[in-house]
Amino acid sequence: FDQWEEERYTDGSKWKFLEHKGPVFAPPYEPLPSNVKFYYDGKHMKLSPQAEEVATFFAKMLDHEYTTKEVFRNNFFKDWKKEMTPEEKSKITNLSKCDFTEMSEYFKAQTEARKQMSKEEKQVSKENERIVQEYGFCVMDNHKERIANFRIEPPGLFRGRGDHPKMGMLKRRIRPEDVIINCSKDSKHPKPPPGTKWKEVRHDNKVTWLVSWTENIQGSIKYIMLNPSSRIKGEKDWQKYETARRLKKCVDQIRAQYRDDWKSKEMRIRQRAVALYFIDKLALRAGNEKEEGETADTVGCCSLRVEHIKLYPELNGQEFVVEFDFLGKDSIRYYNTIPVEKRVFKNLQLFLENKQPEDDLFDRLNTSILNKHLQELMDGLTAKVFRTYNASITLQQQLKELTSEDNTPAKILSYNRANRAVAILCNHQRAPPKTFEKSMQNLQSKIDAKKDQLADARRELKSAKADAKVRKDEKTKKAVETKKKAVQRIEEQLMKLEVQATDREENKQIALGTSKLNYLDPRITVAWCKKWNVTIEKIYNKTQREKFAWAIDMADKDFEF
DNA sequence: AATACAACTTAGAACCGCGCAA
DNA sequence: TTGCGCGGTTCTAAGTTGTATT
Numbered sequence: 001f002d003q004w005e006e007e008r009y010t011d012g013s014k015w016k017f018l019e020h021k022g023p024v025f026a027p028p029y030e031p032l033p034s035n036v037k038f039y040y041d042g043k044h045m046k047l048s049p050q051a052e053e054v055a056t057f058f059a060k061m062l063d064h065e066y067t068t069k070e071v072f073r074n075n076f077f078k079d080w081k082k083e084m085t086p087e088e089k090s091k092i093t094n095l096s097k098c099d100f101t102e103m104s105e106y107f108k109a110q111t112e113a114r115k116q117m118s119k120e121e122k123q124v125s126k127e128n129e130r131i132v133q134e135y136g137f138c139v140m141d142n143h144k145e146r147i148a149n150f151r152i153e154p155p156g157l158f159r160g161r162g163d164h165p166k167m168g169m170l171k172r173r174i175r176p177e178d179v180i181i182n183c184s185k186d187s188k189h190p191k192p193p194p195g196t197k198w199k200e201v202r203h204d205n206k207v208t209w210l211v212s213w214t215e216n217i218q219g220s221i222k223y224i225m226l227n228p229s230s231r232i233k234g235e236k237d238w239q240k241y242e243t244a245r246r247l248k249k250c251v252d253q254i255r256a257q258y259r260d261d262w263k264s265k266e267m268r269i270r271q272r273a274v275a276l277y278f279i280d281k282l283a284l285r286a287g288n289e290k291e292e293g294e295t296a297d298t299v300g301c302c303s304l305r306v307e308h309i310k311l312y313p314e315l316n317g318q319e320f321v322v323e324f325d326f327l328g329k330d331s332i333r334y335y336n337t338i339p340v341e342k343r344v345f346k347n348l349q350l351f352l353e354n355k356q357p358e359d360d361l362f363d364r365l366n367t368s369i370l371n372k373h374l375q376e377l378m379d380g381l382t383a384k385v386f387r388t389y390n391a392s393i394t395l396q397q398q399l400k401e402l403t404s405e406d407n408t409p410a411k412i413l414s415y416n417r418a419n420r421a422v423a424i425l426c427n428h429q430r431a432p433p434k435t436f437e438k439s440m441q442n443l444q445s446k447i448d449a450k451k452d453q454l455a456d457a458r459r460e461l462k463s464a465k466a467d468a469k470v471r472k473d474e475k476t477k478k479a480v481e482t483k484k485k486a487v488q489r490i491e492e493q494l495m496k497l498e499v500q501a502t503d504r505e506e507n508k509q510i511a512l513g514t515s516k517l518n519y520l521d522p523r524i525t526v527a528w529c530k531k532w533n534v535t536i537e538k539i540y541n542k543t544q545r546e547k548f549a550w551a552i553d554m555a556d557k558d559f560e561f
Numbered sequence: 562a563a564t565a566c567a568a569c570t571t572a573g574a575a576c577c578g579c580g581c582a583a
Numbered sequence: 584t585t586g587c588g589c590g591g592t593t594c595t596a597a598g599t600t601g602t603a604t605t
């Protein structure tokens with residue numbers, strides 16, 4: 001970050017100059033051709049443009065299981081009716097009598113056609129390229145920077161994760177009148193589309209966003225911000241890891257302190273200490289309270305309820321076991337049985353006394369109290385720093401443990417396994433790919449074929465050796481050498497395939513990307529690559545190298561987290 | 562102290578396009 | 584030539600945290 005004059009930002013401002021072209025709006029709705037029909041109760045019905053547009057949102061999702069869910073259908077139907085004309089509203093009274101299949105088929109055909117054309121129709125991608133060039137960049141403090149999401153989210157039906165009470169609601173179209181522009185006073189202001197106005201143009205250099213608007217589902221604000229490769233994001237990322245490294249220096253003390261607090265006379269302190277133990281040991285998220293009925297019912301540490309844990313004085317030969325079973329962020333299930341220290345166990349029993357399943361486990365604690373306490377323990381310390389710290393330290397330690405002087409694929413397997421240990425700690429899951437079983441079988445048959453090939457090559461080598469023993473001439477000697485090399489090559493190929501199979505199998509339900517991108521100090525990876533002579537391209541793809549440019553620049557092979 | 566709001570990071574799924582094998 | 588599997592990219596929801604307001 002040498003190229004930026006840091007002292008300019010010590011007054012709390014994020015930039016001195018910001019110029020951009022504003023957002024790209026969703027293309028306007030084009031009514032369907034008249035041969036694409038909508039049927040109600042078996043009868044053709046011509047919809048008004050507004051009602052038709054909303055209907056197409058549903059039609060486009062017809063293959064998705066969302067559209068079979070009661071909540072989704074009810075929310076959709078309610079919002080759809082709001083867009084109907086009075087006549088439409090009086091006629092269309094039952095969603096189940098609506099037939100969207102022609103619309104759905106039409107859109108499927110359209111995507112198919114687009115796929116076919118795309119080769120000749122370079123125009124489309126050229127036009128897209130032009131938009132990226134014009135709107136995808138901005139100038140911040142004399143540097144041209146990439147914008148992450150310069151397109152305004154198009155209208156559609158809200159798809160919440162998990163059991164979301166608002167799924168299917170209409171996400172309305174955003175117009176220039178909804179949009180706030182943020183840029184420098186002395187910059188060329190972005191122009192609203194002809195005949196429209198921005199909601200507001202402001203010049204706030206204490207924030208990093210370029211454009212914002214309020215979304216109608218939760219009433220929250222959405223932002224257009226810079227790409228992770230930008231200075232403003234990179235510097236923040238660096239800071240995040242520096243804070244985690246400071247935690248490393250005092251974590252022993254903090255652990256000693258919360259262990260001590262398990263014995264406190266005050267219930268609130270005991271709760272705080274047990275919660276912190278979970279956050280530290282299990283890498284749980286803080287767990288803010290959420291408004292009921294507004295979002296899916298998910299929890300984190302501070303919002304755990306009695307129903308989410310079970311205590312076993314003894315389980316499978318282990319003492320003081322806690323079973324966690326709850327839905328966390330994105331409604332991803334967290335399931336874990338873990339032996340804890342006796343004091344923690346006794347405290348948990350105490351917290352559970354006289355409570356109903358739906359009561360809070362930590363009734364004297366919330367994220368605000370916890371973070372205030374953490375702030376006192378270390379400047380900049382919050383609950384999420386523990387996740388960053390534990391993730392990064394785990395990677396470093398696992399890499400140390402797993403890597404050996406070996407061939408490159410084996411080293412990469414070691415890296416992936418270290419990465420995987422972190423992903424498991426942070427509970428980063430994914431739905432097993434739909435094609436998983438099949439692709440696994442394919443790989444297995446490749447391995448089998450390779451094994452046959454290897455057996456053949458070995459047989460040939462053997463006979464060549466026998467031949468050479470008898471003839472003892474140059475030609476046969478050479479043949480032995482070639483066969484030897486062939487065997488070696490095939491062995492290597494087989495190894496590579498087997499490593500790949502192991503890696504993939506272990507990765508079935510685990511997502512490595514999230515931890516790689518958000519929790520692992522990239523300098524650990526850079527140092528590891530240098531130390532073991534693995535090119536950085538083997539671990540980070542182009543985007544990741546851009547995001548972590550600062551680390552690639554900074555870390556040498558001796559970097560210690 | 563509780564609540565609301567704002568800004569920012571973290572998250573998995575959908576989507577896209579490229580290279581490879583059939 | 585085509586179809587498909589995969590890695591990479593895009594999308595936007597869902598968190599955390601800090602601060603202002605009541």
